[in-house]
Amino acid sequence: MNYDRIKEKLEILADAAKYDVSCSSSGGNRQNKNKGLGNTGSGICHTYTQDGRCVSLLKILLTNHCIYDCAYCVSRRSNDVKRAAFTVEEVVDLTISFYRRNYIEGLFLSSGIFNNADFTMERLVRVAKKLRLEHNFHGYIHLKTIPGASDELMREAGLYADRLSVNIEIPTESGLKLLAPEKDHKQMMEPMGFVKNQLIQYKEEKKIIKSTPKFAPAGQSTQMIVGATNENDLQIIKVADHFYNNFKLKRVYYSGYVPVLADDRLPALGSQVPMVRENRLYQADWLMRFYGFQADEILDRSNPFLDLEVDPKMGWALRNVHQFPVNVQTASLEMILRVPGIGVTSAHKIVKARRYQTLSLEHLKRMGVATNRAKYFIDFQYGNQHLKFLQKTDLKQILVNQTKSKFKSPFNAQLSLF
Template identity: 65%
Template sequence: MSFERIKEKLNILADAAKYDISCSSSGSKRANKGGLGNSDGVGICHSYTEDGRCVSLLKILLTNHCIFDCAYCVTRKSNDIKRAAFKVQEVVDLTMNFYRRNYIEGLFLSSGIFNSPDTTMERLVQVAKKLRLEENFNGYIHLKSIPGASDELMQEAGLYADRLSVNIEIPTVSGLKLLAPDKKHEDFIKPMEAVKNSIQIYQSEKKIIKSTPKYAPAGQSTQMIVGATGESDRDVMYSAAYYYKKYKMKRVYYSGYIPVANDSRLPALGSPVPLLRENRLYQTDWLLRFYGFDIRELLNNENQNLDLDIDPKLSWALRNREIFPLDINRADKLLIARVPGIGLKSVHKIIEARKYRKLNWEHLKKIGIAYNRARYFITCDSNSFEKRDLSSIQIKGLILQNSTSKFRKDYSSQLSLFN
């Protein structure tokens, strides 16, 4: 096939893959043993590793042909778009050629569903298998798990891929029925369960038999489309919490709906989901996974949507003023982690530093806390202190006012560099 045709396919299928954001490689440790590539420390597309390297993945669809007609999907069968499909060997050759030119460090491969889920999943597995066994490629590989694919194919996929992911797409069963009536919720759950079980089995066997191969060492992830149906932030995050707990997800990704069709079931064209809503969902996700929050503390019947003006930790703190102020020199580290403006790195520095002396505002500023937010919720070894008779509304207003002033100051200083 001509170079121009391959280039045309690449343009079509790389563009179609941009809607899938769940391409993380964190957690994989596939070392190089005489072959090409090394996935150790590799991150996501256009992201940075711990040692500061910017890395990227070849992110494409195997094909944008699809037998389903999901209202929210640009590759649905009723959409009038240009179609293309790669052959298995073409993807293998592209990956190796891009890697040898130092364009990429791995592959993220998804696909529309053609013929049947098993047919599609089999082709994806063939790509990974050829890269591993024929090309001796040790770089990162992320394969999409196709809803409805057999357990046997899912098990084989995990032997060659570093991470597997099946996108749950719509957060609720009712939303999926509305926008993708051809799909069944259980078809998404089945491969998730298969991957979780296989990971546990292989990990247990490896403790006994060291030669046991790795199975999906970077785990599995999923993605939800936010805003295509009427789910609240509470609905979205309760679903995410369920998948983290039930299927041991490494990551849940939140993708704001981008209007792709004029359909009465969908939001109007020209009204995409605000990026700030995505950001607030990721912040909430972070609080659940690393800060010890329970989902019910952040979102419940009284608070079904996140505040777009302020981050979820500050929102929670303003609703729970009776807990504050905390004495930074005595408080438990789990409580300190709940103070707005204090991140986990600062928590560890505070715990270590207060072993040697009582901390005051200057110490805390040097440690790196966000003073504009934290000062209303803590006390320390200092003569100056904030008024404690402010209402939550007043504190919120002051924080927003100071944040705006700081933004303007930073923006002005940046402009001065160009003048």
């Protein structure tokens, strides 16, 4: 094996993969029961399981050769970059070698599309199949599916990978046509629909036949590029909401566009999407998934962009002060979840604890509530002196000044809602 060439390939294809942020291993639960290699468990860096454990993944492209010429992609056909491609055996050997050195616990494998969709997808599937069957590898595997690949290859991919995903790339069809005229959303959504139906089918079969193999047990996800075109945040979260409701996706990821190519259709080189906007989109996403918010509640036509100064839940509360204060002793769980500073875990603690005692601000603080925010929106049996600020026109500024908010990583954006 030419180790210098392998190292060069790794540098090129790992760098090209860095723009894909949808590599979380949330939902992976594959167990090693037969003295095989690897386990989907705790790790040392970079991505997180559903219960918060850190898992490290080898994140690479199979190749950065591509038949498409998408304006926003560094691997686009017309871009003058150094090209490389791994063989199936090289990816397998790298994964096993990195695992044995305790560098990684799984593989995130994507690819440029070379030759055609089936040609590329077949090689991605072969990597996963060799790892599972020949090396008895039980670590996490995330495969990017290729739009246009056959149903047979998609089905086989789901049997060997923990998660499948296909990036929708640009949120709107018009934006995609502007920057990637060779692609369309319908072609991208077809594999999503197939995976959704297969997940339902295998789940039903499992109820009857216990030995039914798992199919993509960690579900499927997608990613949207933010800021390459002029979509507003309302359009973006409505697209995400559509995918959650109609394709049962585990996650939608948001990637702020980083200008790396000069093109009149793209933002100017040197300009960059504020990282806080990306963070706000993750927070809005969390509200839809776990707090019972609808996309049209978080934003509307008169407010199409998320406020960069306050989180989306706070923004909603400031626009709907007529719904406050919320009495923590009597309010429904649904309404308590809408109070800024109260997270899902804390809300359930409040509902449980109030059966046995009359709650105070100190009780809520002990439950983990961010009382520096919540105190302006809640009421107690004996009143709350902070409610005098609720009707003030400068309440937002008071909150901005008094709340010590720090930027969180997109993968932990939920923490800043609590």
